Amino acid sequence: MKYDVAIIGAGPGGIFTAYELLRRRPDAKIALFEAGNPLEKRRCPIDGKKIKKCIGCQTCAIMNGFGGAGAFSDGKYNITNDFGGTLYQYVGRETALELMRYVDEINLAHGGEGTKLYSTAGSEFKKLCMRNGLTLLDASVRHLGTDINYIVLENLYAELKDGMDIFFNSPVRAIEREEKGFRVICDGREAQTEKCVVSVGRSGSKWMESVCSSLGIETMSNRVDLGVRVEIPAAIFSHITDTLYESKIVYRTRKFEDPVRTFCMNPNGIVVNENTNGIVTVNGHSFEDPSKKTENTNFALLVSKHFSEPFKDSNGYGESIARLSNMLGGGVIVQRFGDLERGRRSTVKRIEEGFVRPTLSATPGDLSLVLPKRILDGIIEMIHALDKIAPGTANDDTLLYGVEVKFYNMEVKLSERLETQIPGLYIIGDGSGVTHSLSHASASGVFVAREIAEEI
Numbered sequence: 001m002k003y004d005v006a007i008i009g010a011g012p013g014g015i016f017t018a019y020e021l022l023r024r025r026p027d028a029k030i031a032l033f034e035a036g037n038p039l040e041k042r043r044c045p046i047d048g049k050k051i052k053k054c055i056g057c058q059t060c061a062i063m064n065g066f067g068g069a070g071a072f073s074d075g076k077y078n079i080t081n082d083f084g085g086t087l088y089q090y091v092g093r094e095t096a097l098e099l100m101r102y103v104d105e106i107n108l109a110h111g112g113e114g115t116k117l118y119s120t121a122g123s124e125f126k127k128l129c130m131r132n133g134l135t136l137l138d139a140s141v142r143h144l145g146t147d148i149n150y151i152v153l154e155n156l157y158a159e160l161k162d163g164m165d166i167f168f169n170s171p172v173r174a175i176e177r178e179e180k181g182f183r184v185i186c187d188g189r190e191a192q193t194e195k196c197v198v199s200v201g202r203s204g205s206k207w208m209e210s211v212c213s214s215l216g217i218e219t220m221s222n223r224v225d226l227g228v229r230v231e232i233p234a235a236i237f238s239h240i241t242d243t244l245y246e247s248k249i250v251y252r253t254r255k256f257e258d259p260v261r262t263f264c265m266n267p268n269g270i271v272v273n274e275n276t277n278g279i280v281t282v283n284g285h286s287f288e289d290p291s292k293k294t295e296n297t298n299f300a301l302l303v304s305k306h307f308s309e310p311f312k313d314s315n316g317y318g319e320s321i322a323r324l325s326n327m328l329g330g331g332v333i334v335q336r337f338g339d340l341e342r343g344r345r346s347t348v349k350r351i352e353e354g355f356v357r358p359t360l361s362a363t364p365g366d367l368s369l370v371l372p373k374r375i376l377d378g379i380i381e382m383i384h385a386l387d388k389i390a391p392g393t394a395n396d397d398t399l400l401y402g403v404e405v406k407f408y409n410m411e412v413k414l415s416e417r418l419e420t421q422i423p424g425l426y427i428i429g430d431g432s433g434v435t436h437s438l439s440h441a442s443a444s445g446v447f448v449a450r451e452i453a454e455e456i
């Protein structure tokens with residue numbers, strides 16, 4: 001099999017590379033390799049009745065397959081350079097924003113029309129946050145919702161499938177350099193290609209490391225974000241979420257001056273399990289369809305940890321803490337804020353007696369046995385700071401699920417064209433360590449596709 005371009009990974013990064021290449025060079029021979037299933041075959045076995053907890057499938061239907069980790073996400077496309085990645089450091093601030101706006105247009109043209117674009121610009125909350133020691137970051141956010149996000153992916157797939165070869169259930173095992181281009185090796189299949197775009201996301205991080213080490217590509221350690229997912233009655237945050245939908249708020253703790261931030265806010269949403277390489281952590285999303293909305297809002301509170309010398313394995317640190325919570329709770333642990341502050345574990349009875357009905361079945365327990373004191377102190381301080389702009393956040397019945405971990409791939413050394421030191425080999429999306437969001441990962445795909453379209 002001979003191709004002009006092979007794309008590895010069909011998450012947002014890979015999909016938008018494929019989309020833009022096809023649009024600019026319909027004559028090009030393109031292959032797209034994906035470890036997981038087509039969209040319609042992606043089914044997580046957890047049904048809440050027979051199977052209540054993660055059973056550790058070989059490829060996780062939530063993380064792998066067409067659409068990548070974003071397929072069942074809340075579909076929040078943040079158009080900003082303030083968070084979600086550092087693409088702007090490579091391509092420039094204006095280009096990064098232009099690429100994200102372009103991705104937004106494509107999403108709208110493929111089923112996303114009619115969805116709302118929220119913006120922090122001119123918002124009263126910036127002032128309110130400032131007065132209470134909090135900083136609201138600037139962004140525009142398109143909220144597709146899990147249901148519309150799925151439709152957009154279906155439509156994109158329908159457009160891509162006839163213009164290229166798409167191989168599902170085809171994890172790429174190795175990339176070898178050839179005299180002109182690369183050999184891409186899967187189980188029982190090999191392809192030769194002039195250009196290769198690797199977009200394997202967070203789930204492909206371990207494999208990515210092995211590719212970098214076998215091809216001599218330089219990498220740097222990245223950070224890990226650790227914390228909890230907070231669940232409260234939607235009414236407590238509705239004055240903020242109705243206007244902004246998602247607000248990224250940062251707080252510097254008084255005790256240690258550590259920054260704690262809100263992340264991935266889901267008004268009227270649900271809390272879910274996430275399985276990364278066998279470790280069960282917590283996440284959240286929400287639907288655009290009013291019939292699927294819940295009475296709760298959830299968001300993460302995260303603290304970043306970056307190690308350098310002599311210990312460099314930030315992800316290993318995050319993994320160990322997540323494993324500890326899995327060991328104590330058999331999965332995700334849930335605790336009432338009031339129980340945490342009183343230094344006691346939550347029990348099934350205490351959760352049932354509370355006024356916040358949990359949207360995820362998790363094990364009642366004690367998060368102070370899992371999270372390091374410095375991180376937990378920061379989270380408690382921030383909950384009290386948020387209580388000033390959204391009274392009720394620090395209520396006893398507020399639920400905290402742990403642990404939430406945002407693993408970041410090691411950062412790969414790339415040129416301003418997102419090309420490795422090996423000409424023709426590009427690494428994009430979350431797998432490169434450069435992006436950590438749908439919009440940035442997709443934008444990085446469009447960017448390399450435009451670069452490659454000029455050259456093949």
Ligand SMILES: Cc1cc2nc3c(=O)[nH]c(=O)nc-3n(C[C@H](O)[C@H](O)[C@H](O)COP(=O)(O)OP(=O)(O)OC[C@H]3O[C@@H](n4cnc5c(N)ncnc54)[C@H](O)[C@@H]3O)c2cc1C
Pocket residue numbers: 008009010011012013014033034035036063064065066067068069070071072073074075076077078084170171172173199200201202203204207264274283284285428429430431435436437438439441442
């Ligand atoms: C539950 C959840 C909710 C989220 N919500 C949001 C949100 O609302 N907004 C936001 O901005 N971000 C959100 N994110 C993060 C977002 O999904 C990611 O930032 C984004 O998907 C990264 O895109 P990517 O293409 O780089 O990688 P991914 O989406 O991870 O895609 C990588 C793909 O590569 C495949 N792959 C891996 N290894 C190989 C291999 N060796 N061979 C072939 N294929 C391989 C994987 O199966 C996967 O399909 C969420 C994530 C999760 C898990």
